[in-house]
Amino acid sequence: xxxxxxxxxxxxxxxxxxxxxxxxxxxxxxxxxxxxxxxxxxxxxxxxxxxxxxxxxxxxxxxxxxxxxxxxxxxxxxxxxxxxxxxxxxxxxxxxxxxxxxxxxxxxxxxxxxxxxxxxxxxxxxxxxxxxxxxxxxxxxxxxxxxxxxxxxxxxxxxxxxxxxxxxxxxxxxxxxxxxxxxxxxxxxxxxxxxxxxxxxxxxxxxxxxxxxxxxxxxxxxxxxxxxxxxxxxxxxxxxxxxxxxxxxxxxxxxxxxxxxxxxxxxxxxxxxxxxxxxxxxxxxxxxxxxxxxxxxxxxxxxxxxxxxxxxxxxxxxxxxxxxxxxxxxxxxxxxxxxxxxxx
Ligand code: AMP
Ligand code: MG
Numbered sequence: 001x002x003x004x005x006x007x008x009x010x011x012x013x014x015x016x017x018x019x020x021x022x023x024x025x026x027x028x029x030x031x032x033x034x035x036x037x038x039x040x041x042x043x044x045x046x047x048x049x050x051x052x053x054x055x056x057x058x059x060x061x062x063x064x065x066x067x068x069x070x071x072x073x074x075x076x077x078x079x080x081x082x083x084x085x086x087x088x089x090x091x092x093x094x095x096x097x098x099x100x101x102x103x104x105x106x107x108x109x110x111x112x113x114x115x116x117x118x119x120x121x122x123x124x125x126x127x128x129x130x131x132x133x134x135x136x137x138x139x140x141x142x143x144x145x146x147x148x149x150x151x152x153x154x155x156x157x158x159x160x161x162x163x164x165x166x167x168x169x170x171x172x173x174x175x176x177x178x179x180x181x182x183x184x185x186x187x188x189x190x191x192x193x194x195x196x197x198x199x200x201x202x203x204x205x206x207x208x209x210x211x212x213x214x215x216x217x218x219x220x221x222x223x224x225x226x227x228x229x230x231x232x233x234x235x236x237x238x239x240x241x242x243x244x245x246x247x248x249x250x251x252x253x254x255x256x257x258x259x260x261x262x263x264x265x266x267x268x269x270x271x272x273x274x275x276x277x278x279x280x281x282x283x284x285x286x287x288x289x290x291x292x293x294x295x296x297x298x299x300x301x302x303x304x305x306x307x308x309x310x311x312x313x314x315x316x317x318x319x320x321x322x323x324x325x326x327x328x329x330x331x332x333x334x335x336x337x338x339x340x341x342x343x344x
Contacts, residue, residue, distance in 0.1 A: 040207030118299030184294025
């Protein structure tokens with residue numbers, strides 16, 4: 001396969017554009033933190049820290065939350081709950097942390113809602129198509145290889161128990177990859193920590209997935225950018241006000257490779273077993289939690305423009321679809337997606 005455009009698999013969207021126009025038009029100085037989290041970067045902006053918290057303490061607290069999520073969900077850490085569950089080939093309940101059980105439960109809910117388009121057991125296909133830890137294949141996989149990888153896929157083969165928290169696989173080959181929901185989950189975990197520690201006005205962003213609490217000073221709303229879905233520059237397609245909610249984006253415009261003049265996306269349709277090949281280039285979803293937004297954005301991205309928009313309308317999901325047209329992009333907003341301003 002030739003040209004690889006796998007531009008920063010995770011560090012992607014640091015964009016959803018720290019566009020958040022921090023500090024515009026008011027004179028209270030923001031407290032900004034940045035660091036690394038689950039294979040990408042995080043940034044946090046807040047104003048008015050409570051008395052018992054300074055920026056240093058806040059960073060320590062956030063780092064602890066982030067490393068907690070890593071130790072549970074990272075596949076780069078062989079000792080994480082998730083890696084250990086994947087390595088386990090038995091059929092008994094396997095004890096995991098409550099966090100992992102909850103996130104897998106959310107993932108299964110979204111699988112059901114999207115008719116299996118969102119599927120955290122899709123890893124064998126992600127690897128086969130060269131977007132996993134195994135690196136790129138040197139040619140496009142054959143139908144036989146795709147069929148073989150599909151045999152070990154299906155969210156129904158994973159069961160979840162919350163109390164006491166445990167996971168179970170009913171097929172030994174099943175493994176879980178939370179790449180499409182973990183960033184959102186981590187955003188929620190950091191937001192919860194901030195709220196528990198008295199920080200009510202905040203913006204948390206991890207790898208482009210965002211959640212805000214409260215407002216900026218003077219009750220000014222947080223303003224967030226939806227990225228223009230082009231591989232090159234990082235510019236803004238639209239801006240929205242987002243207070244007390246989360247927004248996550250899934251797109252196929254950054255992480256892909258080209259072979260034989262065709263583009264292969266990192267978003268895989270578990271039914272065809274192949275990268276999606278429709279003209280929907282990005283979906284942003286606004287939800288209460290970033291885990292839900294993250295999973296839904298990926299699920300709708302798999303479903304494509306017709307089915308995805310239909311599902312979003314039917315279920316009143318607040319989503320923003322950007323579809324490639326012959327002369328640019330067409331936008332469709334569904335549900336209560338915030339009123340947005342398109343930038344040219
Ligand atoms: P996101 O950027 O949140 O849309 O997540 C994309 C990542 O999720 C990909 O790089 C794959 O690792 C994984 N993935 C690909 N296809 C699917 C799918 N159908 N369901 C769940 N995860 C997927
Ligand atoms: Mg996602």
